[in-house]
Amino acid sequence: MTKNLEKNQPKVVILGGGFGGLYTVQDLKNTPVEVTLIDKRNFHLFQPLLYQVATGVLSPADISSPLRLVLRQHKNTKVLLDEVTDIDPQTKQVLLKGHEPIPYDILVVATGVSHHYFGNDQWSDLAPGLKTIEDALEIRRRIFMAFEAAEKESDRVKRQTWLTFVVIGGGPTGVELAGAIAEIAHSAMQGDFRSIDTSEAKILLIEGLDRILPPYPPELSAKAEKDLTELGVTVQTQTMVTDINDHIVTVRQGEQLKQIASRTILWAAGVKASTMGRILADHTGVELDRAGRVIVEPDLSIRGYPDIFVIGDLANFPHQGERPLPGVAPVAMQEGDYVAKLIQKRLKGENLAPFFYKDFGSLAVIGQNKAVVNLGFAKFSGFLAWILWVWAHIYYLIEFDNKLVVMLQWGWNYFTLGRGARLVTGEGQRISEPQIVPEAKEKVTSGSQSKFR
Amino acid sequence: MTKNLEKNQPKVVILGGGFGGLYTVQDLKNTPVEVTLIDKRNFHLFQPLLYQVATGVLSPADISSPLRLVLRQHKNTKVLLDEVTDIDPQTKQVLLKGHEPIPYDILVVATGVSHHYFGNDQWSDLAPGLKTIEDALEIRRRIFMAFEAAEKESDRVKRQTWLTFVVIGGGPTGVELAGAIAEIAHSAMQGDFRSIDTSEAKILLIEGLDRILPPYPPELSAKAEKDLTELGVTVQTQTMVTDINDHIVTVRQGEQLKQIASRTILWAAGVKASTMGRILADHTGVELDRAGRVIVEPDLSIRGYPDIFVIGDLANFPHQGERPLPGVAPVAMQEGDYVAKLIQKRLKGENLAPFFYKDFGSLAVIGQNKAVVNLGFAKFSGFLAWILWVWAHIYYLIEFDNKLVVMLQWGWNYFTLGRGARLVTGEGQRISEPQIVPEAKEKVTSGSQSKFR
Numbered sequence: 001m002t003k004n005l006e007k008n009q010p011k012v013v014i015l016g017g018g019f020g021g022l023y024t025v026q027d028l029k030n031t032p033v034e035v036t037l038i039d040k041r042n043f044h045l046f047q048p049l050l051y052q053v054a055t056g057v058l059s060p061a062d063i064s065s066p067l068r069l070v071l072r073q074h075k076n077t078k079v080l081l082d083e084v085t086d087i088d089p090q091t092k093q094v095l096l097k098g099h100e101p102i103p104y105d106i107l108v109v110a111t112g113v114s115h116h117y118f119g120n121d122q123w124s125d126l127a128p129g130l131k132t133i134e135d136a137l138e139i140r141r142r143i144f145m146a147f148e149a150a151e152k153e154s155d156r157v158k159r160q161t162w163l164t165f166v167v168i169g170g171g172p173t174g175v176e177l178a179g180a181i182a183e184i185a186h187s188a189m190q191g192d193f194r195s196i197d198t199s200e201a202k203i204l205l206i207e208g209l210d211r212i213l214p215p216y217p218p219e220l221s222a223k224a225e226k227d228l229t230e231l232g233v234t235v236q237t238q239t240m241v242t243d244i245n246d247h248i249v250t251v252r253q254g255e256q257l258k259q260i261a262s263r264t265i266l267w268a269a270g271v272k273a274s275t276m277g278r279i280l281a282d283h284t285g286v287e288l289d290r291a292g293r294v295i296v297e298p299d300l301s302i303r304g305y306p307d308i309f310v311i312g313d314l315a316n317f318p319h320q321g322e323r324p325l326p327g328v329a330p331v332a333m334q335e336g337d338y339v340a341k342l343i344q345k346r347l348k349g350e351n352l353a354p355f356f357y358k359d360f361g362s363l364a365v366i367g368q369n370k371a372v373v374n375l376g377f378a379k380f381s382g383f384l385a386w387i388l389w390v391w392a393h394i395y396y397l398i399e400f401d402n403k404l405v406v407m408l409q410w411g412w413n414y415f416t417l418g419r420g421a422r423l424v425t426g427e428g429q430r431i432s433e434p435q436i437v438p439e440a441k442e443k444v445t446s447g448s449q450s451k452f453r
Numbered sequence: 454m455t456k457n458l459e460k461n462q463p464k465v466v467i468l469g470g471g472f473g474g475l476y477t478v479q480d481l482k483n484t485p486v487e488v489t490l491i492d493k494r495n496f497h498l499f500q501p502l503l504y505q506v507a508t509g510v511l512s513p514a515d516i517s518s519p520l521r522l523v524l525r526q527h528k529n530t531k532v533l534l535d536e537v538t539d540i541d542p543q544t545k546q547v548l549l550k551g552h553e554p555i556p557y558d559i560l561v562v563a564t565g566v567s568h569h570y571f572g573n574d575q576w577s578d579l580a581p582g583l584k585t586i587e588d589a590l591e592i593r594r595r596i597f598m599a600f601e602a603a604e605k606e607s608d609r610v611k612r613q614t615w616l617t618f619v620v621i622g623g624g625p626t627g628v629e630l631a632g633a634i635a636e637i638a639h640s641a642m643q644g645d646f647r648s649i650d651t652s653e654a655k656i657l658l659i660e661g662l663d664r665i666l667p668p669y670p671p672e673l674s675a676k677a678e679k680d681l682t683e684l685g686v687t688v689q690t691q692t693m694v695t696d697i698n699d700h701i702v703t704v705r706q707g708e709q710l711k712q713i714a715s716r717t718i719l720w721a722a723g724v725k726a727s728t729m730g731r732i733l734a735d736h737t738g739v740e741l742d743r744a745g746r747v748i749v750e751p752d753l754s755i756r757g758y759p760d761i762f763v764i765g766d767l768a769n770f771p772h773q774g775e776r777p778l779p780g781v782a783p784v785a786m787q788e789g790d791y792v793a794k795l796i797q798k799r800l801k802g803e804n805l806a807p808f809f810y811k812d813f814g815s816l817a818v819i820g821q822n823k824a825v826v827n828l829g830f831a832k833f834s835g836f837l838a839w840i841l842w843v844w845a846h847i848y849y850l851i852e853f854d855n856k857l858v859v860m861l862q863w864g865w866n867y868f869t870l871g872r873g874a875r876l877v878t879g880e881g882q883r884i885s886e887p888q889i890v891p892e893a894k895e896k897v898t899s900g901s902q903s904k905f906r
Contacts, residue, residue, distance in 0.1 A: 059515070069645065192522065
């Protein structure tokens with residue numbers, strides 16, 4: 001039953017099975033090209049729900065779709081589990097760690113971003129970020145083990161440091177994390193402990209700018225802050241983190257320095273490009289932005305290399321002269337669709353107008369029954385916004401394969417106030433240091449905490 | 454809301470939140486005692502379904518119940534996440550790694566067993582066993598990564614070693630694992646790959662005795678072997694493993710030595726007692742069996758120590774003069790029930806007749822629609838046996854809290870031929886060496902591969 005791909009068709013090689021890469025592959029299903037999708041992992045991750053894995057609501061498998069299963073019917077597509085070490089635009093090859101080089105006619109780079117500590121990479125172990133399943137399980141371990149440690153601690157002051165949770169970064173991820181931790185402490189775990197009262201937990205959300213959810217309209221930021229406060233989160237805006245040391249976060253508010261003692265510090269303050277950005281720049285001379293993202297042409301290709309495309313979070317697409325498109329799933333999906341269409345047009349010798357992002361709005365969830373929605377023509381919050389958020393996420397999950405289990409799990413959690421998947425496994429393991437390209441690191445030490453999401 | 458347990462009630466300390474420990478705790482809900490349950494993990498694991506996590510059908514959370522959640526309504530019960538380092542029967546205290554000593558009036562030890570390599574502990578990394586969630590995820594990683602490596606391997610001989618799976622030990626766990634791997638290769642993953650045909654995978658099940666499932670009646674062993682063969686498993690009985698080296702398993706069949714090249718070797722051949730057995734023996738002089746299990750009195754206590762009980766897999770209960778009770782969940786549950794009842798009787802100054810195990814039968818599953826059942830008065834196999842197996846497992850899962858999701862997942866898998874939770878996480882991590890007590894190790898090197906399950 002060994003299947004041979006048809007020969008002599010143009011070879012499209014796609015790096016990364018996230019939203020951008022997967023949408024490109026899926027759109028090419030019936031196109032006469034030979035597609036190779038290369039990823040380090042054997043699954044597509046539905047990242048918008050990763051915070052629910054981190055807070056013990058969902059299991060990793062609930063938001064992961066095996067790439068081979070998703071692409072099983074794509075007879076023109078081969079999935080390769082490997083790590084890209086380099087590319088060679090001259091001979092048009094991708095070099096891999098565990099496989100011979102893969103030649104390409106068209107290369108689509110969609111390898112995304114990782115955490116960005118603004119030159120303080122020593123913080124990564126002290127304040128893990130949330131990008132991978134392993135990150136999520138490590139964060140889950142820290143959150144739940146903090147309550148366990150508090151239960152055992154007889155010293156009142158030390159116990160409070162276990163019951164203090166600091167989330168750094170007031171973008172959507174930070175808001176989701178802080179809201180979810182508050183719900184755990186104030187409702188899901190009520191009554192689980194004997195020595196501590198989990199509702200005495202302090203959850204701090206720290207943001208450098210003057211409001212949380214800075215990409216949203218100010219009234220939605222205000223609403224989100226109000227909702228978070230009701231859930232029991234202390235929101236501190238205009239607060240810059242200046243140092244993180246074992247269990248102390250030092251922040252600056254105006255001229256004042258303040259120290260917060262906490263055993264659980266989470267990072268949601270920024271991202272930087274994956275190493276592929278640097279590799280592409282070295283070989284093609286393409287310009288990178290401060291976060292190491294590749295500044296792409298209007299058709300998402302690299303200047304001078306019309307056969308190399310960069311899409312998703314790794315791409316910096318200067319949108320209509322405004323600031324670059326945010327690193328969110330809808331942008332990656334539309335970029336994937338666009339590149340697939342461009343490839344189809346090229347095969348026919350036709351052209352395609354430059355990429356244009358259709359913004360259908362943005363959603364951020366704060367907690368049960370609480371979300372904010374900005375559709376541009378309408379802004380709203382509360383239960384209706386939350387229903388829209390649930391609907392949108394289920395809708396996109398269904399596209400791949402999980403959905404049913406997630407729907408059931410959510411329904412269950414909704415009525416039971418969340419028991420979820422709060423088991424802690426792999427104790428004592430530490431998340432590994434994120435890969436840092438020294439050059440990219442230098443580029444991003446300038447410090448302002450911009451958010452791309 | 455800090456809750457204080459009532460003072461001056463007898464203190465019952467239970468070590469281990471498996472079936473034995475949890476049943477004891479649950480039965481003591483309304484008994485005027487102060488219960489402390491100590492476990493290293495924050496969840497109860499439904500071990501009979503662990504092989505489904507290892508083969509990517511279920512997620513860890515599907516078979517795990519958070520102990521605090523299960524015991525939330527037990528106001529007389531405190532859960533403590535910690536590791537027992539020692540016990541002191543003279544001062545009646547349990548010593549912990551991260552907490553001050555816990556005094557007890559009655560101690561129930563239910564810490565179970567781990568893998569047993571019969572003196573060849575160097576095999577543990579080469580052929581992992583299946584006892585914990587981490588074991589299951591490591592085995593899952595090896596199984597699915599073997600197919601990925603085969604897909605990339607161009608050398609035919611090397612590819613076959615990736616497509617060869619050796620399961621050592623023909624007890625229920627080995628049968629379940631071999632059957633599940635065969636189903637993955639022959640149905641679930643059909644069509645997922647482009648270069649390999651997963652149905653060319655070889656799955657070997659190796660057993661030292663003359664038939665698989667040795668505790669079952671011979672006709673059920675024969676039926677199980679027939680079913681496995683149909684699924685594509687090669688069953689090799691009267692085959693002893695003499696060596697495991699990186700990718701070679703050496704076996705002896707009669708006088709003949711044979712080598713099997715395989716990249717995925719799994720261990721299901723034996724268990725040995727947890728370190729608590731040795732600790733108890735050192736302090737009380739109680740006799741241990743060859744596998745380090747504690748030989749208990751008719752009331753499950755330790756000779757000379759009527760306030761210390763050992764239950765579950767760690768206990769060797771000489772059943773009606775026959776061989777010890779097997780290390781299965783029903784035995785642990787009934788022993789937990791018994792000890793709880795004995796405690797209740799003692800509080801009233803009454804006695805209880807010695808423990809007696811009611812054997813309601815045993816079940817082993819081979820694959821979809823395939824199982825064997827021995828009810829004593831009736832033996833049967835096939836679809837009806839499988840339905841009984843499903844029903845029994847759902848029934849016991851419901852006792853704690855998971856059930857609904859598992860039922861849905863199974864229903865889903867049944868009709869889709871299994872997509873499951875086959876994502877692989879934590880790449881490159883190795884399971885840690887199991888803890889070995891040197892003394893216990895000496896005791897168990899004599900070599901015959903008895904199975905306790």
